[in-house]
Amino acid sequence: YIAEVKIDGLGIALTYENGKLVRGVTRGDGTFGEDVTANVRAIRAIPLLLSHAPNETIEVRGEIYLPHQQFDELNKEIGLLNEEIAQKNRARKKKGQSEVALKTLAVNPRNAAAGTMRQKDASVVEGRGLRAGMYQIVSVSERGALERGLDQLEQLKEWALPVERHWEPCDEIAAVIEFCRKWAERRASLGFDIDGVVVKVRDGEHRRRLGATAKFPHWAIAFKFPAEQVTTQLKEISVQVGRTGAVTPYAMLDPVFLAGSTISRATLHNAEEVARKDIRAGDWVLVEKGGDVIPKVVKSIISRRLKGSLAPQPFTMPTECPECGTLLVRAEGEVVWRCANVVCPAKVRRSLVHFASRKAMNIEGLGEKAVDGLVSERLVATAADLYKLDLSTLETVKWFSPPKDPRKDRSARAEKLLSEIDRSKRNELPRI
Secondary structure (H helix, E strand, O other): OOEEEEEOEEEEEEEEOOEEEEEEEHHHHHOOEOOOOHHHHHHOOOEEEEEOOOOEEEEEEEEEOOHHHHHHHHHHHHHHHHHHHHHHHHHHHHHHOOOOOOOOOOOOHHHHHHHHOOOOOHHHHHHHOOOOEEEEEEOOOOOOHHOOOHHHHHHHHOOOOOOOEEEEOOOOOHHHHHHHHHHHHHHHHHOEEEEEEEEEEOHHHHHHHHEOOOOOOOOOEEEEOOOOOEEEEEEEEOOOOEEOOEEEEEEEEEEEEEOEEEEEEEEEEHHHHHHHHHOOOOOOEEEEEEEEEEEEEEEHHHHHHOOOOHHOOOOOOEEEEEOOOOOOEOOOOOOOEEEEOOOOHHHHHHHHHOOOOOOOOOOOOOOOHHHHHOOOOOOOOOOHHHHHOOOOOOOOHHHHOOOOOOOOOOOOHHHHHHHHHHOOOOOOEEEE
């Protein structure tokens, strides 16, 4: 086997033609990514010309990341900038002028790297100190030595591409297990974030026999480190309505920093799960991020629960939809309660957000705030209504008139959204 530390960054695919960098694309949703070639060229760690490269087209994949030191320096710069803005705002306030919003601190290195790669000014990218680690040669026009397992990382280094140096060949599974254990303990010493270990079958013939799907090789697997857990207090249990009408409970938490971001709410899945775990409003709870992404309540800490008359009461599922007041129903054999009202505002909003999401119709600019504005103004009730919108109608929606910058053309957002909606008419069948 080959075992490598798994960099927690932004996935990137680089294409070289005759040794020259011609394209850099983010991983996106696994099928469609964003062309960030100009910004890739600004990262010093990525060569524009490969050393000893064959005269053919090569695609390699890796991760772009921000080391801890550069991340700290970035937030220090933002802090200094905010001090200047705050000082100017005091002067603006005295003159009766509107204040300028403070800049938001970066919450974690992965988000900072992703945000940096979306910058329109490549000079900003150049100054951030991004690094890269390449780990796979995806395609090359000639078959041969590149498929011999161990040669991939060595070949990447020979071409002068950056390769993360903490990888080891392992002759047996016990060595793989030891590698995983070692880096679970030492991950904080690296100077950048990792979220696991990637284990690959070393032999090229075995790789061919194991094969791959369109997206994933069967000869490689990721071992993810155990999720980080924190303790906080559960203030309230509320319910939310999903796009299918499913009404599910969620926890309102005392804000706590977890795995790179501050969270104040977490999923509780369903009423039966809440009862099974005996989770109550007022409890101290253990929280983690499922897959390092979605916050969830693991359990209540019963030993810290108040006793007697001060003890919190068990959660009771409401009988009516919190949005439209329709009685909730539950099909036989199911655990989920649903709102049966087909025009429930919450269902409409969630459906539209899903319809416009990256994995569905991919309508950029139609996020939760835009959908809320359209539904609140009763301009849209179904996805079909999106295709009846025009500029004069959209300009009546308050969300499209930026309050912080009155100099902006108020129709710019509306025009961009209409353009995205029009483009979505030409989506391929799987998205539809």
